[in-house]
Amino acid sequence: MDEIDQTIVNLLRTDGRTSYAELARRVGLTAPSVQDRVTKLEKNGIITGYKAVIDSEAIGLGITALIGIIPDNAADHRDICERLRAIPEIESCYFLAGVECYQLKVRVPKMGDLERLIHRVGAIPGVAQTRTTITLSTKWEDRPQPVPFEQAD
Amino acid sequence: MDEIDQTIVNLLRTDGRTSYAELARRVGLTAPSVQDRVTKLEKNGIITGYKAVIDSEAIGLGITALIGIIPDNAADHRDICERLRAIPEIESCYFLAGVECYQLKVRVPKMGDLERLIHRVGAIPGVAQTRTTITLSTKWEDRPQPVPFEQAD
DNA sequence: CTCGACAAGTGGACGAGATCGACCAGACCA
DNA sequence: TGGTCTGGTCGATCTCGTCCACTTGTCGAG
Numbered sequence: 001m002d003e004i005d006q007t008i009v010n011l012l013r014t015d016g017r018t019s020y021a022e023l024a025r026r027v028g029l030t031a032p033s034v035q036d037r038v039t040k041l042e043k044n045g046i047i048t049g050y051k052a053v054i055d056s057e058a059i060g061l062g063i064t065a066l067i068g069i070i071p072d073n074a075a076d077h078r079d080i081c082e083r084l085r086a087i088p089e090i091e092s093c094y095f096l097a098g099v100e101c102y103q104l105k106v107r108v109p110k111m112g113d114l115e116r117l118i119h120r121v122g123a124i125p126g127v128a129q130t131r132t133t134i135t136l137s138t139k140w141e142d143r144p145q146p147v148p149f150e151q152a153d
Numbered sequence: 154m155d156e157i158d159q160t161i162v163n164l165l166r167t168d169g170r171t172s173y174a175e176l177a178r179r180v181g182l183t184a185p186s187v188q189d190r191v192t193k194l195e196k197n198g199i200i201t202g203y204k205a206v207i208d209s210e211a212i213g214l215g216i217t218a219l220i221g222i223i224p225d226n227a228a229d230h231r232d233i234c235e236r237l238r239a240i241p242e243i244e245s246c247y248f249l250a251g252v253e254c255y256q257l258k259v260r261v262p263k264m265g266d267l268e269r270l271i272h273r274v275g276a277i278p279g280v281a282q283t284r285t286t287i288t289l290s291t292k293w294e295d296r297p298q299p300v301p302f303e304q305a306d
Numbered sequence: 307c308t309c310g311a312c313a314a315g316t317g318g319a320c321g322a323g324a325t326c327g328a329c330c331a332g333a334c335c336a
Numbered sequence: 337t338g339g340t341c342t343g344g345t346c347g348a349t350c351t352c353g354t355c356c357a358c359t360t361g362t363c364g365a366g
Contacts, residue, residue: 006212032354172323
């Protein structure tokens with residue numbers, strides 16, 4: 001993970017479809033060597049995938065909400081996590097240090113869907129209480145911050 | 154935005170580097186027509202970009218936290234938003250319906266950086282109070298949920 | 307010091323993919 | 337009926353991806 005790798009990562013983070021040839025021009029190497037580096041970054045788990053970024057509203061997922069989960073004392077976290085994972089509307093799931101030990105980011109088409117989703121989450125064994133906040137607008141999301149510093153491989 | 158477009162979007166969402174030729178095979182069209190569709194999806198703002206997914210820990214951003222902001226009555230939201238945007242560590246920023254009217258997702262290398270960041274956010278005019286929660290683990294993040302339904306263009 | 311092993315790049319060759327223009331078929335409407 | 341528009345195919349061409357052989361520099365062992 002040297003400076004060139006960092007540049008490659010930053011470029012691919014900003015535009016995941018940049019060709020190897022273009023990356024090569026940017027970092028001053030040839031395409032095969034860049035490809036070699038990218039392959040290594042993928043194998044080492046630094047680059048874990050590539051995604052098209054979609055406008056949620058444009059595909060009918062107009063409502064974004066954050067759901068906090070307060071567990072009861074008997075909560076089996078493995079089970080909770082598994083059941084949460086089975087719900088496709090939950091796009092992100094964080095395990096937190098606090099009273100609300102999970103926070104979910106969910107997207108649904110309509111308010112009715114959100115209500116059903118909240119009931120579904122609330123019905124999971126070990127979930128004592130949920131707290132839902134609607135997002136009025138997303139100012140920005142998943143903005144890539146540059147690789148901060150030299151990092152061991 | 155017909156069924157074929159939905160398939161294309163779902164495929165690119167899962168692997169943003171899928172070639173036009175491969176997409177064409179999957180949806181049963183030729184490469185040029187798929188390319189045409191993708192270009193239109195980009196122009197219509199449905200596909201807004203492509204990103205490599207990076208393991209934050211692997212690049213030295215080992216700490217993820219959620220920061221809620223409670224504003225005071227005189228808060229100028231345009232100004233707050235602008236100042237927040239200038240802070241690179243804030244990867245996502247949601248405007249919420251609730252007492253905490255913003256929630257930030259931030260990533261930093263070390264605890265000291267988080268402390269400095271909290272102070273920086275707390276010092277923004279119009280910010281009455283912040284509430285920070287550390288994430289112990291990210292169960293998953295930005296999992297693409299399939300396009301739900303036929304949607305007008 | 308020299309040798310061999312290894313990591314990282316280069317250059318060339320070849321097949322696959324991207325891209326462009328020309329052309330075609332069906333839908334819609336005056 | 338005929339014109340136009342949309343969305344597709346086909347074929348040509350150029351770029352890109354990918355593989356392989358070769359080179360260079362580094363480092364440790366003998």
